[in-house]
Amino acid sequence: MPLLSLENLSLSFGMHALLDDASLLIDRGERVCLLGRNGEGKSTLLKMVTGEVTPDHGQVRLEDGSVVAVLPQMLPRDDQRTAYECVSDAFPETGELLAEFHQLSQKADESSLNRLMAVQERLEALDGWRLDQKVNTILAEFRIDPDQRLATLSGGWQRRVLLAQALVAEPDLLLLDEPTNHLDVPAIAWLEETLRQFAGAIFFVSHDRAFVRRIATRIVELDRGRLVSFAATYDRYLTLKEKALEEEEKQNAEFDRKLKQEESWIRQGIKARRTRNQGRVKALKEMREQRRQRREQVGKSNFQVDEADRSGKLVVDAHDARFAYEDGTPVVRDLNMTVMRGDKLGVIGENGTGKTTLVRLLLGDLEPTAGQVRLGTKRSVAYFDQLRGELDPDMNAVDNLSGGREFIEINGQRRHVLGYLQDFLFTPERARAPVSVFSGGERARLMLARLFSHPVNILVLDEPTNDLDVETLELLESQLVDFQGTVIVISHDREFLDNVVTDTVFLDGSGRVASHVGGYSDWRRQGGRFPTEIPDKPTTRSSEPKPEKSASSGKEEKTGESANKGKKLSYKLKRELASLPERIAELEADIEARQKAVSDPSFYERPQDEVSAELTALSEQEQALESLMERWMELEDMA
Known part of the structure; x- marks a missing residue:
């Protein structure tokens, strides 16, 4: 019996059908990747499995007694729980009692002792001490400080705590929605190894192509409301998908040719309506209905960068530049770098190593505390924010893009805002919806629409690949490669870096900045290594890592x-x-x-x-x- 059965699921929002008689079976031990365009309903399908969303028709069946755990897409904001409290929440009543017991055990007043005894008795009845041991074991295994509060942790460490919460209950089925978002490369590698050792089934959504290649044993695509399974690797899936689309195009063309013939025949007049031809008339009506119900493939994104006049040949030149915060800890030191027009830089490093600080120095947003950063001329900069913070959630896509204007100028041509947004796959109805209801992918596409609506010659992209579907991602790659200006990308997407950048800039966390020719894989082949693939201690949002010290007297270690x-x-x-x-x-x-x-x-x-x-x-x-x-x-x- 399959672990999970999705049987003829249908779900519509208004006139738009997300799922149309979709079915899927998942067996134990499978690692199934769910792919599809942004807005197709992938996250909604995962919520159907957990029961958060109820389908209009069809059934979701889980094997009796099976346990489902979820790693959510969105990270918690201002969550004051400790890591221990978060992980123990996997066992609702027991987790609350364990967290209370730990708090009460640190107090010495009589009222606390009375309550402590009551909590202890209840925990013994629930076999809570065994669960307490499981929580502490997985925290130790994941190298998580149990007393660290989630609000102080970086995105990567928050993701690690949430995965510990999902795995501590030993689920039969693990649901993951874009699990690599906000993770640096070492954390992604750690996640990959952890998931490959997981004994249960995994059903996950991801557009990180390297991650999908490493994890998935089967690809399932949500396409126009239907689930199509490919028992293949990711690369094999791409080949099979292309062939399937070619065959579908041929079949549709043949169907349309026959329909055109029958429409021509029916217009001949009275002889088409004679009794002996009623069967043919009925068949024509059925063909018309089939054509009406056909769901065409959603068009591809179609956008291009609006390039400004060329910047000066020199974009930025840094000489012995240094930047440190008030406590004196160097975030960037001994920076000697020259960026020329047309360079495409990929900035990599573990979370908290100062990548954003480096980029702000290169843009002139920060003044160096020592040394010199000389900026070039005729610079027109556009910035893509990974948190999509420049979007007003209460405004719709049109107003976020144009500020209420009906027309905008793109590449010297006057264009209607709705027509321009359709290039980014926004229908007129969706373009008038508030951004607060947009998926992560839709917000990313809207940010790209804003970014490319103004003439620029320097593009700065901070984690641009988060939430983008593969086709939009590939189009973005091609546009960046063809862009004649300068590109600076902060990204943990290994394949994206390989496909776009000409130079890789690495920050090791001590303030040193090293530049290497080529993309991420080239950096690896040249001996590039992160300081540690699994950090010993969590990094907090509020602090930058301290410089590494060598064992010798004041001399830096060779790297x-x-x-x-x-x-x-x-x-x-x-x-x-x-x-x-x-x-x-x-x-x-x-x-x-x-x-x-x-x-x-x-x-x-x-x-x-x-x-x-x-x-x-x-x-x-x-x-x-x-x-x-x-x-x-x-x-x-x-x-």
Whole structure:
């Protein structure tokens, strides 16, 4: 019996049908990724599974006794609970009693002691101490300080606490909605490993292509109200989807040709209505109804950047620049960087390392506390805010974009606001709705519409990929590549960085800033590493990391390539280096054989559990090959 069954679900909001007789089965152990356009109803479908939303028709069935846990898309704001209280909330009554017990145990007055005894008795009756041990165990495993309040944690650590809350109840089904939002790359890598070790089923929504490739064993697409399953890897899904759309286009064209013929025939007059032709007339009516009910694929976003006159050749030049807050802790130090017109910079680093501060220095929004930052001429800057804070939630899309004007000028042409918003997939009805009811993806598209409605020659994008569907994301990538001006991107989306940027700027958290040619993968191949893939201590929103100190007397530690130079390989490392080429060749041969098997159409006719196992094994072998290649390059550099 399937763990989760979605049976003929239908749901409409007004005249718009989000779900139209949609069905899906999910078995234990599967990791199913739900893809679809922004506004198609992916988050709503997850809420149907939890019971928050009731379908108009159809049923949601869970296996008897199964437990469902949710990692929400939105992070809590100003949540004063401690991490312990948040995680223990997974057990409603017991969690409240455990949190109260911890608070009362720190007091010594008589009234507190009386209440403490009552709470203790109730906890014993509920087997609360066993649950207390589970909460403390998972907090320790996730390296979370139980007394840290959520309001003081960075977005990545808040996400970690919420995942601990979801997993502590040992759910059979885990629901995740855009789980990589607000996470830096090391936190995403940690999340990937944690989810791959999770024994239950996972049903998740994500547009992070690298994350989907790493996690999903099956792709399900929500397309025009229907759920279409692809028992394939993400890359294989893209191929199958393209073929399916081509076939659909051919079938629709053939249907429309026949309908046109029948419409021409019916107009011939009285002979079409003779008794012997009534069957043909009836068939024509059915064809008309089929055509009326056909849901066309939603058009693709169609936008372009409105470029201003070219900036000066020099955009910014920093010489020995430094920036520190009042306590003297350097956020940026010894910054020597020149940005020229047309450069496309990707800024990376763990959360809290000062990426936004660096960008503000380069834009001239902050004055350096030492050194010099020289700005170029004729600069016209547009800024994309990751929190979408520039949007007024009480105003509609039209007013947010144009301030009440009916027409705006784009690339020298006068355009109606509603027509311009349709390029970003906003219907006239949706464009007049308040932003407060928009999904995260719709807000992101509206921010892009605002961003590209003014002539600019410098684009600054802070986490632009959050909530964007894949097709809009790919269009944004192509526009940024073709943009003749300067682009500065802060992003944790590895594939987006690889596809767009020409240089990667890395902040290690000590204030040092290093620039590398190429995208994220190039930075990795050049020996790029984060200070730690899993931080030992949470970072708070209110503080920047302190500089790392070397063990030597006042001298900075060597990092990256310079640290490896001069080292001699030990006998053990020499043997490891010598064995790597053969191991890599064996893995490549195994992967090639597996990929050939997966590419065979008959492969997907095998039982679902066999298909999932083979796809998982292929993914694991590909990851193992990547690790061996990185290790080989590391040892080669040291030799």
